[in-house]
Amino acid sequence: MTERLIRILQASDLETETEVNVLVVGNDADVAELSLEGIARIELNFPKFSDGRAYSQAYLLRRRRKFAGDIRATGDVLVDQLVQMQRTGFSSAVLKEGKDVADAQRQFERYSAFYQGDVVVHEPLFARS
Amino acid sequence: MYQYTEFDRQFVRARAAQFRDQLERWQAGKLTDEELRPLRLQNGWYIQRYAPMARISVPYGELSSAQLRVLARVAREYDQPDAALLAEAQEKQLALGPVPVPGTNRQVVTKLTFGYGHFTTRTNVQFNWIPITRAAEVMELLADVNMHGIQTSGNAIRNITTEELAGIAVDEIADPRPFAEIIRQWAALHPEFVFLPRKFKIALNGAREDRAATGWYDISLQAVKNEQGELGFKVLVGGGMGRTPVIATVVSAFVPWQHVLSYLEACIRVYNQYGRRDNVWKARIKILVKAEGQRYIDKVEEEFRQIVEIDGAPHTITQAEYDRIAAQFVAPQVGRPQRDAAAARVHEIIRADAEADPLFDRWLQRNVLPHRNPELRAVLLSFKRLGQNPGDCTADQFDACADLAERFSAGEARVTHEQNLLLPWVHQDDLPELWAAARKLGLARPNIGLITDMIACPGGDFCSLANARSLPIAEAITERFQDLDEEHDIGEIDLNFSGCINSCGHHHAGHIGILGVDKDGKEWYQITLGGSNGSDLSGPATPGKVVGPSFAKEEVPGVIEALIDTYRQLRQPAADGKFEPFIATLKRVGHEPFKAAANAARFVEKEIA
Numbered sequence: 001m002t003e004r005l006i007r008i009l010q011a012s013d014l015e016t017e018t019e020v021n022v023l024v025v026g027n028d029a030d031v032a033e034l035s036l037e038g039i040a041r042i043e044l045n046f047p048k049f050s051d052g053r054a055y056s057q058a059y060l061l062r063r064r065r066k067f068a069g070d071i072r073a074t075g076d077v078l079v080d081q082l083v084q085m086q087r088t089g090f091s092s093a094v095l096k097e098g099k100d101v102a103d104a105q106r107q108f109e110r111y112s113a114f115y116q117g118d119v120v121v122h123e124p125l126f127a128r129s
Numbered sequence: 130m131y132q133y134t135e136f137d138r139q140f141v142r143a144r145a146a147q148f149r150d151q152l153e154r155w156q157a158g159k160l161t162d163e164e165l166r167p168l169r170l171q172n173g174w175y176i177q178r179y180a181p182m183a184r185i186s187v188p189y190g191e192l193s194s195a196q197l198r199v200l201a202r203v204a205r206e207y208d209q210p211d212a213a214l215l216a217e218a219q220e221k222q223l224a225l226g227p228v229p230v231p232g233t234n235r236q237v238v239t240k241l242t243f244g245y246g247h248f249t250t251r252t253n254v255q256f257n258w259i260p261i262t263r264a265a266e267v268m269e270l271l272a273d274v275n276m277h278g279i280q281t282s283g284n285a286i287r288n289i290t291t292e293e294l295a296g297i298a299v300d301e302i303a304d305p306r307p308f309a310e311i312i313r314q315w316a317a318l319h320p321e322f323v324f325l326p327r328k329f330k331i332a333l334n335g336a337r338e339d340r341a342a343t344g345w346y347d348i349s350l351q352a353v354k355n356e357q358g359e360l361g362f363k364v365l366v367g368g369g370m371g372r373t374p375v376i377a378t379v380v381s382a383f384v385p386w387q388h389v390l391s392y393l394e395a396c397i398r399v400y401n402q403y404g405r406r407d408n409v410w411k412a413r414i415k416i417l418v419k420a421e422g423q424r425y426i427d428k429v430e431e432e433f434r435q436i437v438e439i440d441g442a443p444h445t446i447t448q449a450e451y452d453r454i455a456a457q458f459v460a461p462q463v464g465r466p467q468r469d470a471a472a473a474r475v476h477e478i479i480r481a482d483a484e485a486d487p488l489f490d491r492w493l494q495r496n497v498l499p500h501r502n503p504e505l506r507a508v509l510l511s512f513k514r515l516g517q518n519p520g521d522c523t524a525d526q527f528d529a530c531a532d533l534a535e536r537f538s539a540g541e542a543r544v545t546h547e548q549n550l551l552l553p554w555v556h557q558d559d560l561p562e563l564w565a566a567a568r569k570l571g572l573a574r575p576n577i578g579l580i581t582d583m584i585a586c587p588g589g590d591f592c593s594l595a596n597a598r599s600l601p602i603a604e605a606i607t608e609r610f611q612d613l614d615e616e617h618d619i620g621e622i623d624l625n626f627s628g629c630i631n632s633c634g635h636h637h638a639g640h641i642g643i644l645g646v647d648k649d650g651k652e653w654y655q656i657t658l659g660g661s662n663g664s665d666l667s668g669p670a671t672p673g674k675v676v677g678p679s680f681a682k683e684e685v686p687g688v689i690e691a692l693i694d695t696y697r698q699l700r701q702p703a704a705d706g707k708f709e710p711f712i713a714t715l716k717r718v719g720h721e722p723f724k725a726a727a728n729a730a731r732f733v734e735k736e737i738a
Binding site: 030049050051052053055056057059063064078079080083084087088099100103106107110111112113114115116117118122123124125126127 | 136139140143146147150151154159160164167168284314315317318319320321322323324325390398401402406435439440441443444447449450453
């Protein structure tokens with residue numbers, strides 16, 4: 001069981017959100033060079049769910065840049081990506097329209113742990129006490 | 130062999146359950162075909178020409194007898210097409226026409242087979258006829274013996290391979306298997322690296338001789354020791370076959386073993402960010418490394434520095450973890466077989482029979498390899514013989530190999546990159562018994578490293594990517610070279626056959642390569658000469674060169690015969706009293722006489738007509 005930390009949003013949830021300072025980052029951007037001052041949320045887009053660049057971007061924003069605000073996945077966000085999104089540093093994800101939140105929740109209940117370290121648990125399995 | 134922990138077992142079971150959940154959502158219409166595609170690929174499930182194909186992971190080729198028996202069961206009970214599907218497929222493949230066997234009036238026609246597994250060049254096992262409706266069941270069955278299809282396909286880190294003599298080679302620098310296992314665990318469901326621009330293959334070589342084709346991988350790790358005698362790895366990046374064959378670049382001459390995971394992370398993160406995603410033919414890391422050159426290397430070095438200095442290198446391999454994994458790869462205790470008086474008499478009879486048979490001597494020469502333990506040998510079971518496709522293993526053969534492994538090899542067998550099965554722990558006193566048993570099974574053909582020991586992919590008979598069939602042509606060539614005297618006289622040669630440019634049959638690395646191409650909906654074949662996988666025999670890794678316009682399928686076996694005839698005319702004696710091998714003659718005299726012979730073997734009349 002992996003505790004679900006990422007907020008799963010549906011399109012309708014966005015209407016009631018309070019406005020914050022958002023930075024939309026393209027997949028080509030080098031996140032090492034972004035100015036993050038005053039930014040409350042970074043949005044990383046998945047043009048296709050099979051385009052994995054945003055995972056590295058999220059990882060670098062959390063681990064290297066120590067960004068503490070919200071990192072949100074937008075675009076082609078499907079149920080089976082959510083666990084890896086959480087593990088690479090995303091804190092919210094806007095699920096593609098028509099996808100079932102219950103199916104999404106089930107994916108977090110499947111694995112007790114993973115081999116690698118990630119953004120949530122830094123050490124790999126072998127180095128955990 | 131690596132023994133699964135309770136965590137490992139749970140993990141593989143969870144993966145099987147996850148796959149079932151995904152398939153059920155797809156069947157319920159909650160996942161589109163396109164959405165399911167990468168998910169099934171990441172579990173090794175392709176949709177092929179007539180049926181799905183399942184690719185089961187065999188990390189660094191190692192299989193236990195228990196695993197072989199479950200593969201037998203999958204072959205027997207699940208690799209079974211329904212009659213109508215088989216009949217339809219057979220009819221369509223037959224319509225593509227026969228292939229003649231040179232020097233005979235025999236023609237080879239396609240015979241689609243089922244109920245077997247296929248050993249691949251990346252040491253996996255593939256099944257061709259399992260209905261998708263039974264996929265979840267098969268994965269659960271495999272999970273019971275710690276097997277899975279995790280990342281055997283898809284744009285992720287694929288099965289980790291090593292040379293097949295890992296841990297037993299006489300020229301070993303370090304056993305690569307503990308590192309391969311550590312990397313396997315690290316790569317499994319890596320959250321950042323399962324949607325890379327393209328597939329990603331990692332190989333390790335622990336010996337002096339390169340037997341893992343390290344020049345040809347996305348990343349290769351070659352064991353080296355520094356001046357202080359400390360172990361590390363030379364890291365090569367950006368090798369690959371496909372449409373643009375490229376030999377890997379040395380990105381670091383020495384990475385201490387403790388930092389292997391961190392260094393891989395750096396190499397792959399840079400690729401994930403900067404590898405091309407706009408064109409599938411330019412998406413492999415080889416294109417990035419070629420285009421960026423030193424800039425790629427600098428970027429990796431900088432990323433590695435930040436992993437260490439900023440992230441604190443959390444994936445540094447600890448001595449404790451290395452020791453824990455390495456302890457599982459200690460050599461099993463294999464002593465001289467104990468025989469009572471009666472058994473000793475039987476052994477003497479079997480031994481005397483074997484020694485009186487010249488085939489046994491040939492088998493010792495070709496199929497039996499030296500071992501680090503002088504009392505032991507590594508024995509290759511040949512899966513290259515007439516009547517069965519290269520690397521195909523039937524259900525009964527899987528079961529029989531499980532028995533052989535148990536009886537003669539401490540319960541372990543290894544899939545080799547040449548699509549055979551190796552028994553790594555055979556006592557020399559058992560060789561006559563093993564030979565007799567393997568012979569009964571048709572697995573003792575003394576042809577390892579010779580022309581009929583060719584690498585071939587399943588080709589157009591099964592694979593929807595293939596442009597042309599490989600199996601009937603492979604069979605025609607095999608039939609042409611059935612005379613063992615002749616085959617031994619021809620000597621060592623790498624003949625590699627791919628049904629399409631994806632290069633699963635490693636044609637680029639063959640001394641002779643055959644590549645299926647499609648012209649006007651017909652099957653044509655490009656022949657290349659002088660490729661190398663990087664072994665001592667073949668020399669530094671390099672792609673072969675095309676001999677000329679492609680050949681019609683009917684011409685190919687005759688072209689191979691002409692190339693071999695040319696070699697036998699031009700070869701010179703070698704120091705050991707034998708002849709120099711094919712590749713040496715080719716390098717010495719150049720490609721011209723071979724090209725001329727190949728072109729002369731075209732069916733000219735037909736082209737004019």
